[in-house]
Amino acid sequence: MSELKVEAKSRSEMLKQLREAHAVTVEQAQGLLRAQKQMHQSICKFIRENPKTVPEIAAAIGKPTHEVLWFIAASKKYGLVVEVGMCGDYPLYQRAKEAQE
Amino acid sequence: MENLQVDALVVGGGIAGMQAALDLADQGFKVVLVEREPSIGGKMITLSKVFPTLDCCSCITTPKMSSVAHHPNIQLLTYCELQSVTEAAEGFRVGVMQKPRYVDASKCTGCRNCEYECPITVPSPFDRGLGAYRAIRVPFSTAVPQAAVLDMENCILCGKCEKICAANAVDFTQQPETFDIHAATLIMASGFELTPLNAKKEYGGGALRNVIDPLMMERFLAPTGPYGRVLRPGDGKEPTSIAYVQCAGSRDTTLGVEYCSRVCCMYAIKQAMLISGALPLAEITIYYMDIRTFGKGYEQFYQNAQAMGVEFVRGKVASIREDAEQNPVVKVELTEESRTVERTHDLVVLSLGMLPATGSNEILGLPLGTDKFIAVPAPNASPCATAQPGVFVAGTAMGPMDIVDSIVTASAAAAAASAYIREHQKEAVYA
Known part of the structure; x- marks a missing residue:
């Protein structure tokens, strides 16, 4: 076995042991990740074609407006969503990939 | 040791x-x-x-x-x-x-590649929970030391951060x-700590999304804030009417805080002036018992805010409720007119005080x-x-x-x- 393979194997073994040692928090974090992925996909699907406001997104995906705003703010920070103008008093958001095309 | x-x-x-x-x-x-x-x-x-x-x-x-x-x-x-x-x-x-940071601060270059790679997003206390960062992150852009820290409570130990780190700084075994x-x-x-937002139940802090604390407003006004502009956290609306409730956490025997916190009048006036710049059409009202501008140049600052159109209303706010559009409705006793009125705003900031x-x-x-x-x-x-x-x-x-x-x-x-x-x-x- 090459040196790199040995290193990768020992690294993966170490992570496995750590996951066992932190089983409770890892399980909670995995649940959080699943919920976040689902929310992210729902939002992105809705703002792919046309930019939308937070209340429009919230109504479409059936989530509270403050939760949607938090996700939009997080996605904006990491460059996944951009602000593309205003609709009345509300900013419009679109998925970054489509907005930049 | x-x-x-x-x-x-x-x-x-x-x-x-x-x-x-x-x-x-x-x-x-x-x-x-x-x-x-x-x-x-x-x-x-x-x-x-x-x-x-x-x-x-x-x-x-x-x-x-x-x-x-x-x-x-x-x-x-x-x-x-x-x-x-x-x-x-x-x-x-x-x-x-x-x-343990689970990152070797002497090796970390603060490149934030680990942060971008991390799949878990968590509320950022730096942004008072209104913004987000990842389970592994550099706390904020100008942090010193400029080194990442891993939050083990929210980590799935996927190892992506360790893999992307060119400096080999991530160390899950740190003690x-x-x-x-x-x-x-x-x-x-x-x-100090700020008086808890929910200390006065009748003001709805913590329960009503559009009733916020002054440090949240500071983050909205900062260029690195969670939304990059002033929006209300309940639904992302750009507020056109903003109110400040003074002495919301000080000079109040019911809270056990009898002293004046000495900064609330000035930070409310400062924020009102900054909001006037960020949202020129917004109406800003400050409900106060008395304004204390005791420092050098402070009284002039107060007068400048009045000249800019900030409305100062002498009165004691009794309670805050929410209408169907998430707008906070402030019930205030106007002490100079001896009557009580209800006024609707888009966003209310409670001028909370300082606790040890x-x-x-x-x-x-x-x-x-x-x-x-x-x-x-x-x-x-x-x-x-x-x-x-x-x-x-x-x-x-x-x-x-x-x-x-x-x-x-x-x-x-x-x-x-x-x-x-x-x-x-x-x-x-x-x-």
């Missing part, structure tokens, strides 16, 4: 702690600065601008943070908790525990580290005043000396005060500590 022998140990890496550490270090004293957060900077680094000059907060704080980090006479211990303090020969013996520090003198600069920070003060066991801040037995003769010889206090650890006064007391504490160290060095030579 690592042993350190220094002239002074400063507890707290906010503006007062940094100033005291720099003043002592510039005189040639060896200083250890202990901070419980992963970065120094304290509350001040989260603010947008300072009153009454409206200078950029970050532009004042960041150079001081950098000076602390690079000063040859200062050893910086971040992400550390005070464990014990005992009197020892010629000073104090202090036990400090450094929490807490302890320091045994022998210091000739201590300076407490442990700062918990943690370090209890470990040191210093006598506290009736306000629960660290007692200063002779405020006129020795404004920074505590009841314990050799222990000095700076900034809001001794009571509510603004940034100007925090810096003044920090320099005063450093001067007193310097005189104390020199006196004891002299005694040691003659003994």
Whole structure:
């Protein structure tokens, strides 16, 4: 076995042991990740074609407006969503990939 | 365990702690600065601008943070908790525990590749929970040290951060580290906490999404804030009517906070002026009992706000409820007109007061005043000396005060500590 393979194997073994040692928090974090992925996909699907406001997104995906705003703010920070103008008093958001095309 | 022998140990890496550490270090004293957060900077680094000059907060704080980090006479211990303090020969013996960052700060370059790779997003306390960062992150853009920290509670241990890190800095096996520090003198600069947002149930803080605290508004006004502009957190609407409720956490016997917090009038006026700049069409109302603008240039600042069109309404807010559109409806007793009215706003900021920070003060066991801040037995003769010889206090650890006064007391504490160290060095030579 090459040196790199040995290193990768020992690294993966170490992570496995750590996951066992932190089983409770890892399980909670995995649940959080699943919920976040689902929310992210729902939002992105809705703002792919046309930019939308937070209340429009919230109504479409059936989530509270403050939760949607938090996700939009997080996605904006990491460059996944951009602000593309205003609709009345509300900013419009679109998925970054489509907005930049 | 690592042993350190220094002239002074400063507890707290906010503006007062940094100033005291720099003043002592510039005189040639060896200083250890202990901070419980992963970065120094304290509350001040989260603010947008300072009153009454409206200078950029970050532009004042960041150079001081950098000076602390690079000063040859200062050893910086971040992400550390005070464990014990005992009197020892010629000073104090202090036990400090450094929490694991799960990142080797000496290797980390602050590139944030790990943060972008991490799949878990969590609320950021730096943005008062309204913004987000990842389970592994650099706490904020100007953090010192510029090193990532991993939140094990929210980590799935996927290993993506470790894999992407070119500096091999991620270390999931890191353990807490302890320091045994022998210091000739201590300076407490442990700062303050804001009155909890939900302290007065009738104001709806914590329950109504569009009733916020002043540090949230500071983040909205900062260029690095969670939304990059002023929006209300309930639904992302750009507010056109914003109200401030003064004395929402101070001068209130029902909260057990009888004192005036000394900064609320000025930060509310400052924020009102900044909002006027950010949202020129917004109507801003400040509900107050009386306005206290006691510092140099403060009264002029208040008059400027009035001239800019900020509405000052003398009255006591009784309660706040929400209408169907998430708008806070303020019920206020207009004291000059002897009547009660209800007024609807888009966003309400509760001008919360200052409470003493918990943690370090209890470990040191210093006598506290009736306000629960660290007692200063002779405020006129020795404004920074505590009841314990050799222990000095700076900034809001001794009571509510603004940034100007925090810096003044920090320099005063450093001067007193310097005189104390020199006196004891002299005694040691003659003994």
